Amino acid sequence: MVLGFTLSERLFNMAEVNSDLLCQLLEMGFELEVSQAALRQTSDLGQAANLILTGGVQSVPEGGGGAVGTAGSGASAPSAEPAKGGEATQEQADMATLNLKPKSEAQLAAEKRELQAKIAEKKKEREQEDKxxxxxxxxxxxxxxxxxxxxxxxxxxxxxxxxxxxxxxxxxxxxxxxxxxxxxxxxxxxxxxxxxxxxxxxxxxxESAPKPAAAAAPKPQVEYDSCQVKVVLPDRSTFVSTFAPDAKLMEVYSAVMEKNPVPFQLMNTYPRKVFTDEELLEVSLRDAG
The missing domain is CATH 1.20.5 (Single alpha-helices involved in coiled-coils or other helix-helix interfaces)
Known part of the structure; x- marks a missing residue:
């Protein structure tokens, strides 16, 4: 059995491939020739990798020959010579017209070096971008x-x-x-x-009014000019202040406030009594006893 490659298939296999996608396939570890062949079949990176992994890559026969033969009795590749009768096949005529030649080892090595340089450049660009x-x-x-x-x-x-x-x-x-x-x-x-x-x-x-002769002398009242108040503070310290007998308890409150500026209440110890705010303004020391 003989399988022949048409001219369109040869032109497809010789087409240029996307160098960026080729670099990415090579970085994945795929071979150069296989990667090129896969990218000639598709321009999608994922599909190209899938073709390589599944063995679905179509490659050009080495040497650019015109046919691939499979083992079989009496099977052989068609000769490049003109067919019997002096007539050449259409494929041979097309190949002769286009003068298609396979790439040499030196060309392939140069392309590989160029691709490796591109890969190194891409890697450097990615590193710079990452930085x-x-x-x-x-x-x-x-x-x-x-x-x-x-x-x-x-x-x-x-x-x-x-x-x-x-x-x-x-x-x-x-x-x-x-x-x-x-x-x-x-x-x-x-x-x-x-x-x-x-x-x-x-x-x-x-005193200036006339006094009755028979009137009995009234009992003299004791008048106090001042009184002393002893204050015991919460810290058990004490102090004594002198006030007028008619001084209101508010005056005592103010004096204590100057000594101890914290909230407090005035009270008598005996009989026990706590004076309200109204009483501070109304009750005098004389009234408080």
Whole structure:
């Protein structure tokens, strides 16, 4: 049995192949000739590799001969000589017209060196591209880290500002309360002074009035000009302050506040009594006993 190659099949096998795809097949470990033959059949890299792996690659017979013969009784390749009768076949005429010749070993070796050089160049380009991408990734990581650091610093700065504002608000509120207490103490002091002057004027009026001869001498009342208050602080320390008898308990509260600026309550130990905020403004030391 004889299998012959047509002119179109020869031209197909001699067609140029994509050098980039050929380099990739060679990097996969396939032979040069097999890779070239596969890429002449298809321009898809995956299909070319599949053809090589499955043995579906069609190759040109070595030496560019015109036919491939299979073993068989009396089978032989058609002769390149003209057929009997002096007539050449159409295929022989086409081959003679195109003057197709197989590539020499030197040409194949040169092509192989050229392909190896292209492979090395492609590999170098990929390495350079990988380095460039790695530098870009590193820059992105640094920029991201810098952004996180700036965001953390901004958050901490805002937190400090909030803490300073809160501390200022507390100081302002404390100062306002102290100012209100001082104003209340000033009014109480003026009220006590006015009441004392009224009592003194009333006493002078009584003294200047004529006394009945038969009237019994009244029992003299003891007038106190001042009183001392002993204060025991939470840390068991004590101090003594002197106040007017008609001084309101708020004045005592203010004096204690200056010594111990923390929340507290005034109370009598015996009989036990805790004074309210209203009582601090209304009750005097004389009334509190």
């Amino acid at each position: 460039r991408l790695e530098r870009e990734r590193e820059l992105k990581r640094r920029e991201m880290g810098k952004g996180l650091h700036e965001a953390q610093a901004k958050f901490e700065d805002q937190q400090r500002k909030r803490e300073r504002m809160e501390a200022k608000r507390e100081r302002d509120e404390t100062a306002q309360r102290r100012k209100e207490l001082q104003e209340q103490l000033r009014r109480d002091k003026e009220e006590r002074k006015r009441a004392r002057e009224e009592r003194e004027n009333a006493a002078k009026a009584v």
